[in-house]
Amino acid sequence: MKLAVAATAPLGAEILESLADKHDVEFLLTRPDRPRGRGRKVGAPPAKEAAERLGIPVRQDERLDESFDLGGVDTIVVAAYGALIPASLLDRALWLNVHPSLLPRWRGAAPIERAIMAGDEESGVSVIRLVEELDAGPIGAQSTISIGGDTTAGDVYAETSRLAPELIDGALANESFSPQAGETTYAEKIGPADRELDWSRPPKELHDRIRALSPHIGARGELHGRVVTVWRSQLAGDRLEVLEVQPEGGTRMPYEAWLRGLRSP
16 A cells, blocks of 8 residues: 655644654655744745655645646545645545544534634544545544543644554554534634633633643733733633733743732832
């Protein structure tokens, strides 16, 4: 079996590295280099950086269409790739998608964040065969992850990358994929409004929002007249305790240390 990987984001880079430990990866398909960071310098996607470290050939097609050469590959694993695979290519190989949710719950762009923000106690990882409809393909392997309590999105991303290689192998060995069953929900992309903390909301809702956006996006709110990014919090009974913040233009620090700085003359 010839295997390739389509990945762009950090999660895809981690899954690529894990797969490369067990399989010969023919090539990485990733998105073109883009401006990154505050300086907007053109940089390589995380998955490309991982592939280059591993000596895996990299392809960065701007668009995929019927002219795309699969290079004799039988299976392509898609993990945080960031672009749609056209129908003209889906019949030419087995396209397996690693999706971090218990499909059909939370199809779409931000399943980890939306599951935590919704207060779900569990989510998971699904490996599906790609079809034209968004995240609607049959399931070849699936595993559950606990996401309650103080679990952050970062924790779930790490667990997803840990589980993915075994699940991919399970899907490859599975001769009978199962149709998705249950209520379908959609995880829209995180926007600016999703980051805002309204302190009048219930403490658990605020805590869920903070941990859903940590450590990669960050929730924002006003504390003591200053706008800060809130990275960590905890629930103490019916109260929310802020644990870590980042002032505008500053670095992350414990909330108490930030408070002491405000009180200093």
